[in-house]
Amino acid sequence: MNTASQVRTAAIRVEAKSAGPEALNVALQVKEFDLPCELSPGSVVIEVRSAGVNPSDVKAVLGNMPHAIWPRTPGRDYAGVVVEGPGNLLGKEVWGSGGELGIRRDGTHARHLVISAADLREKPANISLREAGAVGVPFITAYEGLREAGSVHRGDNVLVLGANGKVGQAVIQFATAAGGRVFGVERTPEPYRGHASSEVTMFGASEGDIAECVRDATGGHGANIVFNTVGSPYFDAASRAMAVQGRQIFISTIEPTVSFDLFAFYRGRHHFIGIDTLALNSADCALVLDALRAGFESGALRPFPVLPANVYRLAGAAEAYQAVLGGAKDRIVLDPAP
Numbered sequence: 001m002n003t004a005s006q007v008r009t010a011a012i013r014v015e016a017k018s019a020g021p022e023a024l025n026v027a028l029q030v031k032e033f034d035l036p037c038e039l040s041p042g043s044v045v046i047e048v049r050s051a052g053v054n055p056s057d058v059k060a061v062l063g064n065m066p067h068a069i070w071p072r073t074p075g076r077d078y079a080g081v082v083v084e085g086p087g088n089l090l091g092k093e094v095w096g097s098g099g100e101l102g103i104r105r106d107g108t109h110a111r112h113l114v115i116s117a118a119d120l121r122e123k124p125a126n127i128s129l130r131e132a133g134a135v136g137v138p139f140i141t142a143y144e145g146l147r148e149a150g151s152v153h154r155g156d157n158v159l160v161l162g163a164n165g166k167v168g169q170a171v172i173q174f175a176t177a178a179g180g181r182v183f184g185v186e187r188t189p190e191p192y193r194g195h196a197s198s199e200v201t202m203f204g205a206s207e208g209d210i211a212e213c214v215r216d217a218t219g220g221h222g223a224n225i226v227f228n229t230v231g232s233p234y235f236d237a238a239s240r241a242m243a244v245q246g247r248q249i250f251i252s253t254i255e256p257t258v259s260f261d262l263f264a265f266y267r268g269r270h271h272f273i274g275i276d277t278l279a280l281n282s283a284d285c286a287l288v289l290d291a292l293r294a295g296f297e298s299g300a301l302r303p304f305p306v307l308p309a310n311v312y313r314l315a316g317a318a319e320a321y322q323a324v325l326g327g328a329k330d331r332i333v334l335d336p337a338p
Contacts, residue, residue, distance in 0.1 A: 007035040007045060007084065010336070011073040011110030012317050017063030021325055025318035027061055035112060044085030044117045046094060050133025050306075051108040052077035053332040056278070058321050065103055065278070074102040075109030075334070077136030079129045085117060095123040095289065097136030098282030109317060111336040119282040121289045124296045130311070131303035134331040135296075137277060138304070140288045142170035142227070145249040145275045149225055154179030157218050159210075159241055161185045162229035163202065166304060166331060167251060169194030171227045176200065177300040183214055183223070185234070193329070195302040211240035222246060232258050239264065247271040304331040311335050 010032045018027035035045065057074045059065060079095040096119060101107040123132040152158055158175040162168045163184025175182050176197040184192055189204030203213045214223055222243035228234055231253025238248055239261070246268065264270075280288070295301035310332050312320040320332050 007112060009033060009035050009110065009112040010314060010338075011106070011112075012075070012314060013071055013073060014061055015071040017068075017070070018061050021062065021322070024058075024061065024321050024325075028317045028321065030314045030317070035114070039084065039114065042117050043114055044082050044089055044120065046078065046080040046113045046115060046120075047083045048078050048080040048108055048110060048113055048133075048336050049129040050079045050131075051075050051110075051334045051336065052134040052136055053109075053312075053317075053320050053324050053334060054137045055324055056137065057102060057107075057109070058325050060103055061321065067278075068103050069105070072102065073106040073108075073110050075107035076101045076103075077133055078108035078113055079123055079132035079135075080113070081129075082120070083112075089117060089120065092120070093123050093129060093132075094120050095127075095132040095135065096121060096282060097140055097285040097289075099276075099278040099280045099285070101282065103278060109314070109334050109336070111314070111338070115282060119286045121286050121293075124293055126299075127296055127303050130306045130333065130335070134304050134306050134333050135289075135292075136285070138166035139170045139292060139301075140280065140285055141167050141251055141275060141277050142174055143288050143292065144277060144280070145227055145251060145273065146171065146174055146225070148273045148275060149247040149249055149271070152178040152180040152225060156180045156224040157214070157221060157243065158182045159185070159214055159223035159226045159238065160229070161227065161234040161238055163200070164190065164193045164329070165229055167229045168227070169304070171229075172196050172200055173295075173301050175225075177295065180225075181218075183217065185210055194304075197300060205234070205237075210234070210237040214241040218243075225249070230254070232256075239270070242268060242270055245269045245271070247273060249273045249275060251275045251277075306331055306333055313337075 013031040082089045158180040192200040226248040232255040235258040
């Protein structure tokens with residue numbers, strides 16, 4: 001055990017799943033307590049300066065994660081400063097994420113986080129702590145999906161369903177940086193809102209058949225990679241838009257069951273890939289952040305802007321969760337400072 005000084009902290013504590021969206025202000029209670037003076041071997045204490053609020057955080061509090069443990073502190077993403085632990089780590093500005101955080105153990109929507117030093121990663125110097133705490137889940141999800149699909153190669157046609165969502169924007173950053181030709185889809189016509197290294201062609205699903213639009217734009221070839229962040233509503237059109245040997249990636253859905261054309265699947269030699277980043281623990285996510293570092297340091301990848309209006313204290317967590325539940329277009333973070 002490592003002896004640490006007494007640290008007074010505060011955290012969101014959820015005793016049991018929320019009775020519904022309207023009861024989030026009841027479920028999300030701020031509790032103050034003392035951290036243990038003894039740390040387990042290899043552990044450090046991080047003073048959290050920024051913690052992104054993800055849709056999965058909200059779903060977990062609403063009881064939609066069957067493997068969640070109660071009571072707990074929610075939150076998967078963080079950035080902060082090491083305040084207790086080995087001397088060579090004190091004062092380091094770090095960032096991280098983990099599928100177990102806020103689900104199977106206490107998470108990041110707290111003033112302090114105790115975590116293994118082996119899972120620590122220093123954030124890139126050119127990213128602020130506030131921005132770093134909002135990188136985690138969207139970029140890790142996008143990276144893992146594209147990695148499992150064999151990555152984007154120069155000249156690949158990449159179709160992103162839900163392009164202006166945070167995962168969609170991260171996918172587009174990766175795809176355009178790799179030299180892919182990117183097509184984005186939203187329900188209604190709108191411009192792309194995020195960073196990209198090259199032009200992004202946007203389609204509105206309400207304007208016509210997505211598959212026809214993609215095939216027309218690619219000379220009949222179709223999409224080499226489809227990143228479907230929405231799931232069932234776009235499944236049919238996205239599948240018809242796939243090129244021969246195309247890969248479609250899924251991270252979410254509205255309806256669990258879809259109509260599936262086996263002839264089109266095997267004749268097109270298609271691949272379907274499912275990604276669940278809740279299966280990636282803090283150590284796994286640290287390795288992904290290692291892979292992302294160079295892109296952020298070079299500027300090829302950019303963190304999401306975090307507007308002052310979208311930063312909430314712990315006491316305003318219910319409002320922050322409601323904003324995410326309502327489909328906030330910008331990244332929402334908690335600043336747990338006193």
